[in-house]
Amino acid sequence: MENLLGLYNYWVAIALMMMGFYIVIANGNLIKKLIGLNIFQVSVFILFISMGYMKNGTAPIYSEAYTLYAAPLPHVLILTAIVVGIATTALGLALTIRIYQAYGSIDETEITKIDLMDMNS
Amino acid sequence: MISQHLPVLQVVVPLLFAPLCVLLRRHTLVWCVALLVSWCSFAIAILLLQQVLVEGEIVYAMGGWDAPWGIEYRLDILNAFVLLIITGIASVVMSFARESVLKEIAEDRIYLFYTAFLLNLTGLCGVVITGDAFNMFVFIEIASLSSYAMISASQQRQSLLAAYRYLILGTVGATFILISVGLLYAMTGTLNIADLAVRIKEVESTRTIITAFAFFTVGVCIKFGLFPLHYWLPNAYTYAPSVASAFLSGTTSKVFIYVLLRFLFTIFGVEYVFDVMLLDRILLVVALLAIFSGSLAAIYQNNIKKMLAYSSIAQIGYMILGISLVSVTGLMAGILHLFNHALIKTALFMVAACFFFRFDSVSLKDLKGVGRQMPFTMMAFIIGGLSLIGTPLTVGFISKWYLILAALERDWWWLAVLILLGSLLAVVYIWKVVEVLYFQSSDVDSQTIKIKEAPLSMLIPVWVIILANIYFGVNASLTTGIARQTAVYLLGGS
Numbered sequence: 001m002e003n004l005l006g007l008y009n010y011w012v013a014i015a016l017m018m019m020g021f022y023i024v025i026a027n028g029n030l031i032k033k034l035i036g037l038n039i040f041q042v043s044v045f046i047l048f049i050s051m052g053y054m055k056n057g058t059a060p061i062y063s064e065a066y067t068l069y070a071a072p073l074p075h076v077l078i079l080t081a082i083v084v085g086i087a088t089t090a091l092g093l094a095l096t097i098r099i100y101q102a103y104g105s106i107d108e109t110e111i112t113k114i115d116l117m118d119m120n121s
Numbered sequence: 122m123i124s125q126h127l128p129v130l131q132v133v134v135p136l137l138f139a140p141l142c143v144l145l146r147r148h149t150l151v152w153c154v155a156l157l158v159s160w161c162s163f164a165i166a167i168l169l170l171q172q173v174l175v176e177g178e179i180v181y182a183m184g185g186w187d188a189p190w191g192i193e194y195r196l197d198i199l200n201a202f203v204l205l206i207i208t209g210i211a212s213v214v215m216s217f218a219r220e221s222v223l224k225e226i227a228e229d230r231i232y233l234f235y236t237a238f239l240l241n242l243t244g245l246c247g248v249v250i251t252g253d254a255f256n257m258f259v260f261i262e263i264a265s266l267s268s269y270a271m272i273s274a275s276q277q278r279q280s281l282l283a284a285y286r287y288l289i290l291g292t293v294g295a296t297f298i299l300i301s302v303g304l305l306y307a308m309t310g311t312l313n314i315a316d317l318a319v320r321i322k323e324v325e326s327t328r329t330i331i332t333a334f335a336f337f338t339v340g341v342c343i344k345f346g347l348f349p350l351h352y353w354l355p356n357a358y359t360y361a362p363s364v365a366s367a368f369l370s371g372t373t374s375k376v377f378i379y380v381l382l383r384f385l386f387t388i389f390g391v392e393y394v395f396d397v398m399l400l401d402r403i404l405l406v407v408a409l410l411a412i413f414s415g416s417l418a419a420i421y422q423n424n425i426k427k428m429l430a431y432s433s434i435a436q437i438g439y440m441i442l443g444i445s446l447v448s449v450t451g452l453m454a455g456i457l458h459l460f461n462h463a464l465i466k467t468a469l470f471m472v473a474a475c476f477f478f479r480f481d482s483v484s485l486k487d488l489k490g491v492g493r494q495m496p497f498t499m500m501a502f503i504i505g506g507l508s509l510i511g512t513p514l515t516v517g518f519i520s521k522w523y524l525i526l527a528a529l530e531r532d533w534w535w536l537a538v539l540i541l542l543g544s545l546l547a548v549v550y551i552w553k554v555v556e557v558l559y560f561q562s563s564d565v566d567s568q569t570i571k572i573k574e575a576p577l578s579m580l581i582p583v584w585v586i587i588l589a590n591i592y593f594g595v596n597a598s599l600t601t602g603i604a605r606q607t608a609v610y611l612l613g614g615s
Contacts, residue, residue, distance in 0.1 A: 021293075030285060033289055037289060037292055040293070041292070041296055044296055044299055044300055047300065048303050051303065051306070051307045073306075073312075074303070074306070077303075080255075080259060081258075081299060084259065087262070088262070088266065088288065088292050091266055091269055091270065091288060092285065092288050092289070095269070095273055095285045095288065096285065098281050099278075099282060099285060102278035102281055103278065108282075115279055115282070
């Protein structure tokens with residue numbers, strides 16, 4: 001019980017991670033794959049943010065009144081990682097648009113089929 | 122004065138010139154900028170390597186903030202050597218690039234391609250030079266994102282899906298590395314690599330560190346395309362513009378193998394990785410599988426670039442094989458092959474670019490008998506191929522030689538035999554290309570269409586790197602010296 005409730009955030013992170021990862025692997029739709037990838041990345045952000053959290057801690061601004069602070073570094077790191085994640089998503093979507101223009105489809109199996117037909121012709 | 126700041130200039134110079142390319146737009150101007158920046162970086166890398174060889178480790182505190190608070194750049198002999206490889210390949214490829222890029226990339230996108238190239242160079246140099254684990258992740262993403270953009274710049278539409286798949290798998294790999302860095306931070310409270318190496322000793326038996334270790338190893342292996350995780354690699358290198366294939370095949374995998382070495386040997390430590398986690402056995406098996414599956418797949422390809430891409434998978438196997446032997450000679454062979462394979466594969470991809478430039482194709486069926494019309498390019502391919510196989514007097518021989526020595530040091534005759542068998546498979550796929558290109562007669566009457574040799578601006582860089590293949594194969598004392606010093610240093614100065 002202690003592990004279940006005490007590590008609640010971590011369980012959520014792992015559940016999201018597995019869900020995201022499954023979508024990336026199992027889905028043939030290029031947009032849905034990117035959605036899965038985003039869920040996967042967000043789970044890692046939650047993992048980092050949970051690490052920095054302090055129960056009853058406050059924001060790390062120095063003041064006489066408080067003694068307990070949350071660790072700021074993991075949170076700062078995740079700001080950077082979010083930016084990286086956005087860049088990745090943007091590039092992925094841009095590629096998807098160009099794939100749609102070139103093939104008229106965003107389904108991976110269909111595109112592979114078109115490519116195979118090209119190769120044989 | 123300026124020599125103090127060389128470590129940061131290595132990263133900042135290409136970074137600052139990348140936006141300039143977007144502003145300049147004219148493709149000749151942009152190419153000049155990229156060329157200049159690459160050679161500048163190469164000069165900086167040479168100076169840094171000299172400095173490291175003379176004075177030992179260089180520590181550069183970014184913005185004057187000392188490590189653990191600030192980010193530090195830390196150069197030792199290993200990353201100084203890898204920097205030399207990256208920037209050297211970058212300068213040769215850029216000298217070669219102009220005509221090939223004009224031919225293969227839509228004119229209004231050329232400046233973006235060079236911008237992506239400079240950002241990629243920034244990322245790769247950053248990954249190698251930084252002494253901070255999270256900073257390394259950020260640079261990995263800079264390098265990866267720009268390489269997806271470079272691959273998709275090609276006019277072949279298959280490149281789009283190849284880039285997309287690389288993006289998905291690359292991001293999964295990078296996120297695995299991020300998870301690992303996060304877990305390491307949770308246990309040690311530091312992101313500085315030198316600090317991590319010290320503090321990890323106290324907590325190394327915890328389950329968190331084991332998880333971090335597993336995530337890291339898998340993540341980085343996706344990134345350099347080790348055998349079962351190489352799915353993205355063949356198509357990415359086949360359909361990318363030839364210049365991008367030549368540059369990426371020579372640098373990306375090398376940089377990520379550097380990341381592997383840095384984490385395994387500096388952070389986790391030799392005893393932990395190889396005695397407790399027994400990673401050497403896993404790597405040994407996987408490396409052998411990579412060598413044979415890569416080489417066998419290469420034999421069945423009818424597209425020269427795809428064949429070279431599969432052969433890269435096999436060659437990555439040789440590098441990992443060297444590392445998995447965990448001896449000075451084995452590690453030295455692995456590090457030597459980083460350098461040697463960069464020379465070989467870049468040369469061969471550049472030759473493929475020359476064929477594409479004249480014939481609009483790198484399929485064997487379109488290239489029958491063209492070797493006789495382009496004798497200098499063909500000659501370059503043959504020498505590069507011999508080097509890939511590992512014949513004496515070429516660089517390929519040097520790394521294979523030390524690899525076999527390392528196997529024999531352990532009395533593993535079977536391994537030496539397997540390495541030789543792997544080389545024989547390389548003979549098969551190189552010969553297949555030579556046979557079609559040189560000995561078969563062309564379908565079209567060669568009298569009616571006179572194809573000229575590739576332009577000199579492409580041929581000269583190709584021959585420079587081919588001659589480097591021979592030079593470092595004959596006079597290997599420089600590279601072997603550095604590789605041995607690095608191997609001794611990594612194994613703990615013993």
